[in-house]
Amino acid sequence: MKPTDTQPNATPVASFGQRLADAVLQKKNAVCVGLDPRTLSLPETIRPKLPASLESQASAFETFCLKIIDAVSDLVPVIKPQAAFFEELGPEGMRVLARIIRHATQQGLLVILDGKRGDIGTTAAAYANAFLGSGPEGGPTYSAWGADALTVNPFLGMDTLEPFIQRCDNSETGLFVLVKTSNPGSGFIQDTTVNDLGISSPGKSPPSNISEAIADEIQALAHGRIGPDGYSSVGAVVGATYPAQLSAMRERMPNAWLLIPGYGAQGGAAADVVRGMDGRGLGAIVNSSRGIIFAHENPKYKSLPWIDAVRNATLDMIEALRTAHS
Amino acid sequence: MKPTDTQPNATPVASFGQRLADAVLQKKNAVCVGLDPRTLSLPETIRPKLPASLESQASAFETFCLKIIDAVSDLVPVIKPQAAFFEELGPEGMRVLARIIRHATQQGLLVILDGKRGDIGTTAAAYANAFLGSGPEGGPTYSAWGADALTVNPFLGMDTLEPFIQRCDNSETGLFVLVKTSNPGSGFIQDTTVNDLGISSPGKSPPSNISEAIADEIQALAHGRIGPDGYSSVGAVVGATYPAQLSAMRERMPNAWLLIPGYGAQGGAAADVVRGMDGRGLGAIVNSSRGIIFAHENPKYKSLPWIDAVRNATLDMIEALRTAHS
Numbered sequence: 258m259k260p261t262d263t264q265p266n267a268t269p270v271a272s273f274g275q276r277l278a279d280a281v282l283q284k285k286n287a288v289c290v291g292l293d294p295r296t297l298s299l300p301e302t303i304r305p306k307l308p309a310s311l312e313s314q315a316s317a318f319e320t321f322c323l324k325i326i327d328a329v330s331d332l333v334p335v336i337k338p339q340a341a342f343f344e345e346l347g348p349e350g351m352r353v354l355a356r357i358i359r360h361a362t363q364q365g366l367l368v369i370l371d372g373k374r375g376d377i378g379t380t381a382a383a384y385a386n387a388f389l390g391s392g393p394e395g396g397p398t399y400s401a402w403g404a405d406a407l408t409v410n411p412f413l414g415m416d417t418l419e420p421f422i423q424r425c426d427n428s429e430t431g432l433f434v435l436v437k438t439s440n441p442g443s444g445f446i447q448d449t450t451v452n453d454l455g456i457s458s459p460g461k462s463p464p465s466n467i468s469e470a471i472a473d474e475i476q477a478l479a480h481g482r483i484g485p486d487g488y489s490s491v492g493a494v495v496g497a498t499y500p501a502q503l504s505a506m507r508e509r510m511p512n513a514w515l516l517i518p519g520y521g522a523q524g525g526a527a528a529d530v531v532r533g534m535d536g537r538g539l540g541a542i543v544n545s546s547r548g549i550i551f552a553h554e555n556p557k558y559k560s561l562p563w564i565d566a567v568r569n570a571t572l573d574m575i576e577a578l579r580t581a582h583s
Numbered sequence: 584m585k586p587t588d589t590q591p592n593a594t595p596v597a598s599f600g601q602r603l604a605d606a607v608l609q610k611k612n613a614v615c616v617g618l619d620p621r622t623l624s625l626p627e628t629i630r631p632k633l634p635a636s637l638e639s640q641a642s643a644f645e646t647f648c649l650k651i652i653d654a655v656s657d658l659v660p661v662i663k664p665q666a667a668f669f670e671e672l673g674p675e676g677m678r679v680l681a682r683i684i685r686h687a688t689q690q691g692l693l694v695i696l697d698g699k700r701g702d703i704g705t706t707a708a709a710y711a712n713a714f715l716g717s718g719p720e721g722g723p724t725y726s727a728w729g730a731d732a733l734t735v736n737p738f739l740g741m742d743t744l745e746p747f748i749q750r751c752d753n754s755e756t757g758l759f760v761l762v763k764t765s766n767p768g769s770g771f772i773q774d775t776t777v778n779d780l781g782i783s784s785p786g787k788s789p790p791s792n793i794s795e796a797i798a799d800e801i802q803a804l805a806h807g808r809i810g811p812d813g814y815s816s817v818g819a820v821v822g823a824t825y826p827a828q829l830s831a832m833r834e835r836m837p838n839a840w841l842l843i844p845g846y847g848a849q850g851g852a853a854a855d856v857v858r859g860m861d862g863r864g865l866g867a868i869v870n871s872s873r874g875i876i877f878a879h880e881n882p883k884y885k886s887l888p889w890i891d892a893v894r895n896a897t898l899d900m901i902e903a904l905r906t907a908h909s
Contacts, residue, residue, distance in 0.1 A: 293706070296721040307721045314722055341702055341709035345719045347727025348681050352674040373702055375736060376667055377766040379621070383667035393671045395622040395633045396640055401673025410701060412738035412761060414768030435738060440703040442740030446793055449777055467772055467793075 273367075273406055273431030274492070275484030277514055278539055280334035280367055282486075286575040287538060289369065289516070290329050291546030292338040292357065294318040298551045300563035315349040318342070322357045325550055328568045330364035332575065335405075337516075337544055340372040358403055367405045369516065373435060375410035375417060382420040384409075389421060390428035406431035408494055408516070412446070415474050422478060422491060431490035431514070434475055436506060437468045439496025439519030461509065468502065472509040479512040486539060488514050495533065497525025497543070504532045507540070515541040521548030521574070527581035538582055545574055599693075599732055599757030600818070601810030603840055604865055606660035606693055608812075612901040613864060615695065615842070616655050617872025618664040618683065620644040624877045626889035641675040644668070648683045651876055654894050656690035658901065661731075663842075663870055666698040684729055693731045695842065699761060701736035701743060708746035710735075715747060716754035732757035734820055734842070738772070741800050748804060748817060757816035757840070760801055762832060763794045765822025765845030787835065794828065798835040805838035812865060814840050821859065823851020823869070830858045833866070841867040847874030847900070853907035864908055871900055 271279075281287045296304065296314050303321050305313040326336065343354035361368045374384040386393050388407040390400045409421055411434050421432050437447055447468045464470040475493050482489035492514035495506045506515065515533045519525040520543050533541030549570045552558045558566035597605075607613045622630065622640050629647050631639040652662065664687075669680035687694045700710040712719050714733040716726045735747055737760050747758050763773055773794045790796040798819060805815035818840035821832045832841065841859045845851040846869050859867030874881075878896035879889040887895065 295705070295709075296719060305721075309722050311719070311722060311727050314719060339702075339706055339709075341700070341706045341713065345709040345713040345727065346722075347713070348674065348678040350727070351677040355674050373700070373736075374667070376665075376699055377764060380619070380665055380667045383621075383665075383671040387667065387671040387673070393622060393637070393640060395631075396635050396637060396672075401637050401671065401676070410699075410736050410738050412736050412772055413764045414766055414771045414773075416766060416768030416771075438703060438739045440740055440742060442742030443703075445740045445742075446738055446772065446797075447740075449775055449793060449796075451775055467775060470775075471772075 270429045272482065272484050273425060273429055273490040274482070274488040274514060275486060276405070276429060277335070277367060277431070277542070278484065278486035278488055281539055281542070282537075284332065284334045286333065286578060287534065287542045288333045288571065288574050288578065289335045289337050289542045289544040290325065290333055290549050290571065291371070291518075291544045292322050292325065292336055292550065293546040294321050294342050294550070298554065300553050302563070311346045312349050315343075315346045315353045318346070318350070319353040319356060321550075322353075323360055324564055325567055326357070326361050326364055326366065328564050329549075329571050330361070330366050332568070332571050333366070335367040335369060335542055336361050337369040337371050337546075339546070340370060355402055362403060362405075369406040369408065369433065370402065370404035371408045373408050373410045375413050377413055377417050381417050385420040385424045389424035389430040389432070391424055405429070406433060406490075406492075408433045408435065410435050411471050425490040426482070431492060433492040433494050433514070433516040434471065436471050436475065436493040437495045437499060437502050439498040439523050439525070443496065469505070469509060472506055475513050476510040479510060483512050488512055488540060492516060494518065497530045498523055500525075500529040500532060503529065507533050516544065517541055518544045521545045527577040531578060531582045534582060543578060549574065596755045598808070598810050599751060599755055599816040600808070600814040600840060601812060602731070602755060603660070603693060603757070603868070604810065604812035604814055607865055607868070608863075610658065610660045611864075612659065612904060613860065613868045614659045614897065614900055614904065615661045615663050615868045615870040616651065616659055616875050616897065617697070617844075617870045618648050618651065618662055618876065619872040620647050620668050620876070624880065626879050628889070637672045638675050641669075641672045641679045644672070644676065645679040645682060647876075648679075649686055650890055651893055652683070652687050652690055652692065654890050655875075655897050656687070656692050658894070658897050659692070661693040661695060661868055662687050663695040663697050663872075665872070666696060681728055688729060688731075695732040695734065695759065696728065696730035697734045699734050699736045701739050703739055703743050707743050711746040711750045715750035715756040715758070717750055731755070732759060732816075732818075734759045734761065736761050737797050751816040752808070757818060759818040759820050759840070759842040760797065762797050762801065762819040763821045763825060763828050765824040765849050765851070769822065795831070795835060798832055801839050802836040805836060809838050814838055814866060818842060820844065823856045824849055826851075826855040826858060829855065833859050842870065843867055844870045847871045853903040857904060857908045860908060869904060875900065
């Protein structure tokens with residue numbers, strides 16, 4: 258839970274963009290561990306007896322995620338809990354989500370909450386207050402969930418991102434806007450050709466599709482908000498499964514952190530995802546969820562205790578990215 | 584909390600589309616009361632002392648929303664809690680949201696949870712399990728939140744709607760897909776011209792923009808799923824603030840319920856929103872949030888106890904829609 262910087266003479270806070278750069282440089286890798294717990298895939302020692310109540314599933318998720326956080330906190334800079342898997346378990350799942358975020362923060366990890374939220378006006382502001390640091394009107398001056406960053410959906414229009422960006426400007430929090438997602442059907446809207454948006458950006462070609470148009474808007478927002486290492490708190494989600502688009506997106510958004518899902522289980526390879534990074538290894542974080550948290554299901558790690566499987570899979574991913582980047 | 588119909592010989596359930604038609608015909612209006620509580624706008628008798636903790640705000644939201652539900656349950660067919668305002672208060676807010684949904688259901692109201700969720704693959708399935716009736720794998724066979732319908736965001740692609748539609752087919756639940764939202768910037772993506780999607784629908788012009796392309800996909804899904812009154816459980820969100828587009832959308836999606844936000848506070852008029860309805864007054868539900876729940880702030884109702892203001896504002900909206908429709 259991070260107090261916001263709203264007083265005119267308060268000590269300036271470090272931006273999320275710079276905090277992420279610092280964390281990646283300190284840990285010497287850009288791996289993000291995705292916390293996507295699912296009851297049927299939990300290790301036997303943690304899985305509740307089936308059928309399991311919502312409460313016992315939530316309790317198992319808590320044990321599982323806290324152990325993973327403890328196992329990877331010295332290795333990686335950031336974790337990404339997926340809100341859906343906690344919402345699936347109702348209010349008790351949400352309580353566990355809050356505890357997991359708090360524990361990860363205490364262990365020195367940055368936390369990106371993957372909620373893909375998006376709405377208009379005061380509703381967008383409520384989501385921003387919930388996750389990005391300033392709390393509700395008339396209440397505490399910290400956010401209830403205390404994430405460091407949130408994924409958001411731009412479908413409702415760039416105006417709907419303003420409340421989120423305002424929170425990022427006034428606190429240590431950040432934003433990852435969906436630009437190109439990793440699923441097979443992502444092109445239906447995202448690859449739609451645009452030819453009449455009237456956007457022109459100096460030094461680059463006009464956007465040819467919706468994803469590029471969003472990317473150009475994000476770069477415009479990011480450009481004026483960079484920290485010493487050149488990246489801002491306004492980032493983008495770009496899937497690993499479309500490598501050519503990933504390279505193009507890196508070029509279109511030189512000041513935006515890219516959050517790259519789709520590595521491993523979804524088919525993205527190390528050689529693909531390093532296209533999102535600059536020469537220093539900054540500019541992109543690469544998420545793996547199932548490949549790490551359910552490593553005990555992988556024949557390669559099957560002989561190990563599940564938590565050692567998690568740690569070894571994390572180390573192997575770090576090494577794979579390092580090799581591909583060098 | 585509604586058990587799902589998964590056994591081959593189980594009694595067939597009524598679809599959400601038909602349940603909504605029945606409710607609108609029974610209540611003789613299509614008003615949806617939006618539950619968007621905000622601490623600073625609560626009536627004085629309910630507003631906690633400021634600054635108020637998250638817990639005391641959540642408790643005030645519960646009192647406020649339960650009283651509203653009791654005041655309108657004999658008048659309107661449906662309510663729509665906005666997830667963001669409960670998420671803003673953290674886990675305790677989510678607990679209150681669950682209680683509100685349960686109470687509304689007990690009072691005979693249909694509940695559309697406005698969460699605008701959207702994600703890919705197993706994550707979309709988790710959101711569907713959470714809100715639309717079948718519960719998590721390995722757990723209970725009912726959803727943790729027990730809503731009757733959910734708003735969803737199609738930006739990630741039509742493939743990402745499949746898990747939601749599957750839940751609707753197997754239970755009494757429904758879906759409202761964002762098609763055209765009511766905010767000023769909604770056109771950035773939604774109005775983008777399309778000319779190469781290769782979609783052609785018999786008897787109508789090809790889609791000219793993203794919103795129309797989504798609408799045609801929704802109609803294709805809705806067409807095969809209609810109940811006796813002609814509407815399916817797959818609906819669409821179309822804002823009241825773009826009346827010409829609302830008429831066009833009604834024509835493009837003859838079998839989809841439209842959820843129309845933007846009435847009242849956002850500027851949509853009764854004459855505009857009735858364009859979404861058929862001759863029987865079916866086919867569209869019209870949401871008002873602030874105009875009803877914060878009616879005590881309106882000079883017209885200011886002399887009344889706040890809960891009477893809520894009831895009178897609801898009755899006035901019902902009458903305005905009835906006059907405009909006749």
